[in-house]
Amino acid sequence: MNPVDNYILSKPEPWQAMLIELQAIIKHSLPEVEEAYKWNLPFYSINGKMLCFLNFRKSYVDVGFTWGVLLEEYKAHLVGGEKRKNLRSLRYHSPEDIDIVLLQEILVAAARLNTHY
8 A cells, every 4th residue: 555545544534535535536637646755744736746645634634835925815715824925725624625626626626736846
């Protein structure tokens, strides 16, 4: 089993199911995305440039966008803080929080940005 799957399958429910769903959305939305395990987290890149990552915290799951600060049109949905200069994330506290359409829109916007930096 690869390290990304190990990471996801080692998490308790409902977080495990949420991570599996988020992983599938990322891969489906951006078929060209490359999945890797870096800094003890599942990371997703396009053309070798980091795009986003999955992160389980005690009470939520993050989809972090490495250049999320540039996703101006989605700033109402993205969380900053924690001394994050450029990073912004979508934070999910339950499976019902996952808005697939919004996540797909942000993934596509982040992928477009990815080609410019």
